[in-house]
Amino acid sequence: MEHAVTPKLLDYFHARGKRFGLPIAGTFELTARCNFNCKMCYVHLTEAEQRRRGRELTAQEWIALGEAAKRAGTVFLLLTGGEPFLRPDFPEIYRALHRMGFLISINTNGALLNDELLELFREETPTRINVSLYGTTNATYQTLCGVPAYDRIVRSIERMRSAGLSVKLNLTLTPDNLAEMPSIIAEARALGAQLQATPYLFPPVRRDRAGLGKNFRMSAEDAGLFQARYNLLTMKKAQFCLLAEQMSRGIAQRAGQPCEGRPGQGVSCRAGSSAFWLTWDGRMLPCGQMYEPAFPVTELGFDAAWVQTRKATAAIRLPDACASCSLNFLCHACAAMCYGETGRFDGKPDYLCRLNRSYLKHTLALWQSEYGGAHAAVQ
Numbered sequence: 001m002e003h004a005v006t007p008k009l010l011d012y013f014h015a016r017g018k019r020f021g022l023p024i025a026g027t028f029e030l031t032a033r034c035n036f037n038c039k040m041c042y043v044h045l046t047e048a049e050q051r052r053r054g055r056e057l058t059a060q061e062w063i064a065l066g067e068a069a070k071r072a073g074t075v076f077l078l079l080t081g082g083e084p085f086l087r088p089d090f091p092e093i094y095r096a097l098h099r100m101g102f103l104i105s106i107n108t109n110g111a112l113l114n115d116e117l118l119e120l121f122r123e124e125t126p127t128r129i130n131v132s133l134y135g136t137t138n139a140t141y142q143t144l145c146g147v148p149a150y151d152r153i154v155r156s157i158e159r160m161r162s163a164g165l166s167v168k169l170n171l172t173l174t175p176d177n178l179a180e181m182p183s184i185i186a187e188a189r190a191l192g193a194q195l196q197a198t199p200y201l202f203p204p205v206r207r208d209r210a211g212l213g214k215n216f217r218m219s220a221e222d223a224g225l226f227q228a229r230y231n232l233l234t235m236k237k238a239q240f241c242l243l244a245e246q247m248s249r250g251i252a253q254r255a256g257q258p259c260e261g262r263p264g265q266g267v268s269c270r271a272g273s274s275a276f277w278l279t280w281d282g283r284m285l286p287c288g289q290m291y292e293p294a295f296p297v298t299e300l301g302f303d304a305a306w307v308q309t310r311k312a313t314a315a316i317r318l319p320d321a322c323a324s325c326s327l328n329f330l331c332h333a334c335a336a337m338c339y340g341e342t343g344r345f346d347g348k349p350d351y352l353c354r355l356n357r358s359y360l361k362h363t364l365a366l367w368q369s370e371y372g373g374a375h376a377a378v379q
Contacts, residue, residue: 068303072302174217295308295312
């Protein structure tokens with residue numbers, strides 16, 4: 001989850017959380033419903049599907065969970081979905097949580113921003129609003145998300161920026177929007193908003209167990225290629241050359257994402273040690289991309305669910321092969337990725353292996369072709 005706090009300070013908070021068993025950061029997944037139908041979404045359910053699977057927590061339940069999380073030590077809170085703005089009671093939930101003192105970020109597709117929400121955010125400002133930007137044409141949005149919403153999204157971003165809100169744009173690269181990657185980068189710059197892209201799509205195991213190891217995504221080799229191209233397009237020459245030079249020497253790279261970890265025997269990211277995720281139907285997970293371990297917070301209570309989540313996360317073991325892999329300096333394979341790809345936490349995620357091998361290969365090739373860098377790779 002993203003927050004407008006310096007990385008070093010955020011690392012400090014989470015280190016303290018791990019040491020003392022505190023849930024420093026949490027995510028409230030307010031709904032699985034969405035006004036989009038994106039091909040690659042890991043959680044989206046129709047209203048009928050959601051009703052069949054369970055009951056969406058009420059505003060008062062979310063507010064009570066916020067009070068419990070605050071008592072337990074939570075500082076950072078991400079509100080997400082589905083699309084959280086679909087809930088008519090979103091302003092009630094947000095206002096109550098904001099007044100508790102949380103540093104709140106929000107994930108949204110941006111299509112449902114209205115005057116009421118904009119005024120709410122002017123009065124009680126979130127730390128950041130994360131908006132998904134999937135393309136630069138209505139046609140791409142129609143193909144990928146089922147809604148020709150591009151113009152509406154850009155207008156929402158412009159309104160938020162004009163209101164002085166901190167906006168970050170998230171780009172998920174898929175076969176449907178690869179051709180627009182350069183124009184999406186240019187659009188983000190024109191909007192004056194930070195852009196973060198990912199070519200890796202988690203298998204949607206929470207939505208459908210049949211999605212194990214699959215999603216609407218590129219081949220692993222193409223994902224690595226487009227990660228390298230994205231870096232070339234967004235980094236200054238000195239920055240890209242330093243990255244490539246360090247990669248050629250096997251120097252570990254920070255992924256720039258708060259959930260990053262290192263492959264090894266146990267979970268090394270923040271999930272389940274200083275961070276938690278509460279689903280729309282009241283289950284506590286270490287991470288929103290995991291199907292399990294899950295604990296019913298409405299039955300156990302927040303504190304007991306957090307204790308169980310920490311205990312279960314500590315017992316997870318990742319693939320032994322990853323700890324000795326020659327590319328583990330580059331890889332950020334985590335428990336959620338291993339599980340999503342293989343159905344086991346200790347299953348080796350071959351898709352990630354191929355992606356990282358391709359990423360290294362193409363980064364070094366671009367370094368050489370664009371800037372004359374040495375063409376030497378880590379074996």
